[in-house]
Amino acid sequence: MTVCFRRETLKYMQERSRVTQRRLLEATVECLYEFGWSGATTTLIAERAGVSRGAQLHHYPTRAALVLAAVQHLAERRAEEIRKEVAALTGDRTERLDRVVELLAAAFTGPLFVAALEVWVAARTDAELRDALVPLEARVGREMHRLTVDVLDADESRPGVREAVQATLDLLRGLGVANLLTDDTARRTLLLAAWKRQLATLI
Amino acid sequence: MTVCFRRETLKYMQERSRVTQRRLLEATVECLYEFGWSGATTTLIAERAGVSRGAQLHHYPTRAALVLAAVQHLAERRAEEIRKEVAALTGDRTERLDRVVELLAAAFTGPLFVAALEVWVAARTDAELRDALVPLEARVGREMHRLTVDVLDADESRPGVREAVQATLDLLRGLGVANLLTDDTARRTLLLAAWKRQLATLI
Numbered sequence: 001m002t003v004c005f006r007r008e009t010l011k012y013m014q015e016r017s018r019v020t021q022r023r024l025l026e027a028t029v030e031c032l033y034e035f036g037w038s039g040a041t042t043t044l045i046a047e048r049a050g051v052s053r054g055a056q057l058h059h060y061p062t063r064a065a066l067v068l069a070a071v072q073h074l075a076e077r078r079a080e081e082i083r084k085e086v087a088a089l090t091g092d093r094t095e096r097l098d099r100v101v102e103l104l105a106a107a108f109t110g111p112l113f114v115a116a117l118e119v120w121v122a123a124r125t126d127a128e129l130r131d132a133l134v135p136l137e138a139r140v141g142r143e144m145h146r147l148t149v150d151v152l153d154a155d156e157s158r159p160g161v162r163e164a165v166q167a168t169l170d171l172l173r174g175l176g177v178a179n180l181l182t183d184d185t186a187r188r189t190l191l192l193a194a195w196k197r198q199l200a201t202l203i
Numbered sequence: 204m205t206v207c208f209r210r211e212t213l214k215y216m217q218e219r220s221r222v223t224q225r226r227l228l229e230a231t232v233e234c235l236y237e238f239g240w241s242g243a244t245t246t247l248i249a250e251r252a253g254v255s256r257g258a259q260l261h262h263y264p265t266r267a268a269l270v271l272a273a274v275q276h277l278a279e280r281r282a283e284e285i286r287k288e289v290a291a292l293t294g295d296r297t298e299r300l301d302r303v304v305e306l307l308a309a310a311f312t313g314p315l316f317v318a319a320l321e322v323w324v325a326a327r328t329d330a331e332l333r334d335a336l337v338p339l340e341a342r343v344g345r346e347m348h349r350l351t352v353d354v355l356d357a358d359e360s361r362p363g364v365r366e367a368v369q370a371t372l373d374l375l376r377g378l379g380v381a382n383l384l385t386d387d388t389a390r391r392t393l394l395l396a397a398w399k400r401q402l403a404t405l406i
Contacts, residue, residue: 036328038241114327117380121324124317124383125239134384163397170394171370174377177320180327181337191373194366198401 021059021069023049028070032115037122042066064129067119068136074112075140079147082107086151093153098196100151104168105192108176117177144169154203164202171195224262224272226252231273235318240325245269267332270322271339277315278343282350285310289354296356301399303354304371308395311379320380347372357406367405374398 005013027049031040042063046056060066082103089096107113120137123130148165149156156162175191178184208216230252234243245266249259263269285306292299310316323340326333351368352359359365378394381387 034328036325039328118324120380120383121321122239125237125242130384137384160397163394166390166394167374167398170377170381171374172377173380174373174375177323177376177380178373180323181333181340187369191366191369194363195370198405202401 017059020049020051020055022073024051024056024059024066025070025073027051028066029074029112029115032067032070032118033111037118040067040118064132067129068132071112071116071119071133072136072140075116075143078107078110078112079143082147082151094200097152097200101168101192101196101199103151104148105172105175105188108172109179109188113176114180117180152199152203158203161203164199168195168199220262223252223254223258225276227254227259227262227269228273228276230254231269232277232315232318235270235273235321236314240321243270243321267335270332271335274315274319274322275339275343278319278346281310281313281315282346285350285354297403300355300403304395304399304402306354307351307371308375308378308391311375312382312391316379317383320383355402355406361406364406367402371398371402 024045027045028040031045031048034040035044042056043053045066046053049056056066060069085103086096086100089099091099119129119133123133145165148154148169152165152168154161154165156165175184175188179188227248230248231243234248234251237243238247245259246256248269249256252259259269263272288306289299289303292302294302322332322336326336348368351357351372355368355371357364357368359368378387378391382391
């Protein structure tokens with residue numbers, strides 16, 4: 001059987017498909033953020049997205065597939081946003097470095113970080129999820145490192161620069177975890193003020 | 204009704220009580236580490252500890268009480284161990300600082316850190332657990348900071364030293380999370396080698 005569509009109809013269907021996917025991925029991160037791993041059921045996510053269970057299963061057959069796609073999609077979107085915001089920065093090198101650290105810190109305290117941490121911790125004791133997550137996290141980690149090198153305008157061929165960039169990301173991850181249960185902004189701001197000065201001399 | 208015991212009997216009962224408690228607390232951390240928050244049920248913990256459900260409920264009436272007591276007990280034990288190991292260190296100031304950073308890093312990649320992270324993440328979306336955990340974590344955090352200042356022999360009255368100690372702990376927390384799903388030892392070792400040099404100039 002051959003099914004024929006007019007080009008316009010096909011385009012419309014593809015666009016609708018993309019909208020459905022985006023809604024599901026964003027609802028997944030919202031639900032992980034609000035209800036945690038165990039609370040973010042596929043039923044709840046479909047409801048939140050306003051998408052039928054059938055459409056959800058068509059795009060993402062398993063909960064793991066949905067969650068991994070959501071983490072990847074939003075990590076890419078977040079990286080794009082950071083690049084755009086950095087491109088719009090003005091001021092001298094020091095002011096720019098300060099703002100870049102702040103933008104990165106905001107990423108590590110936002111809902112996507114929290115949602116990703118929920119998935120990470122769940123994957124630790126769920127072999128199937130872990131096997132799928134490990135290569136994805138390696139890729140996201142490399143892209144985050146590349147992004148940080150770019151936005152900090154860091155020259156990794158110089159000794160110590162690579163470690164300084166990595167330390168910045170690990171420090172921000174630690175600060176993200178410290179912000180999970182209480183608002184740690186005041187302490188983080190003081191600590192990052194010192195870190196910015198140090199980073200300026202390191203890179 | 205008055206119940207009388209010989210002094211020896213009372214001592215024996217108290218000692219047995221302490222042993223039961225210790226077993227339960229250690230089994231709790233083991234189960235959180237092995238099975239994660241949702242898998243570490245009170246039934247499983249009682250089984251692992253070899254303690255009856257009745258005795259478990261007598262000492263820790265709720266799962267939250269058990270889990271919080273476990274995190275606190277083992278954090279105290281870990282701090283004691285670190286202090287003992289640091290006291291036994293030989294070598295010059297640089298060698299000692301290197302070993303101290305390694306001892307702290309080991310604490311942030313060990314089973315207790317992982318168990319505590321499971322509880323932390325669960326508490327984010329469990330208001331009752333969070334309310335009980337927040338003051339405990341504040342206390343444990345302060346004690347960890349104090350311990351780090353002591354074992355690094357750092358003078359916090361000097362500018363930047365307090366931030367350097369905090370950054371060390373936040374960095375180690377970030378490295379602990381990076382080690383959750385895969386063995387991150389090689390990267391962590393390189394990064395900490397650079398951090399030790401930096402820390403030596405900061406404190």
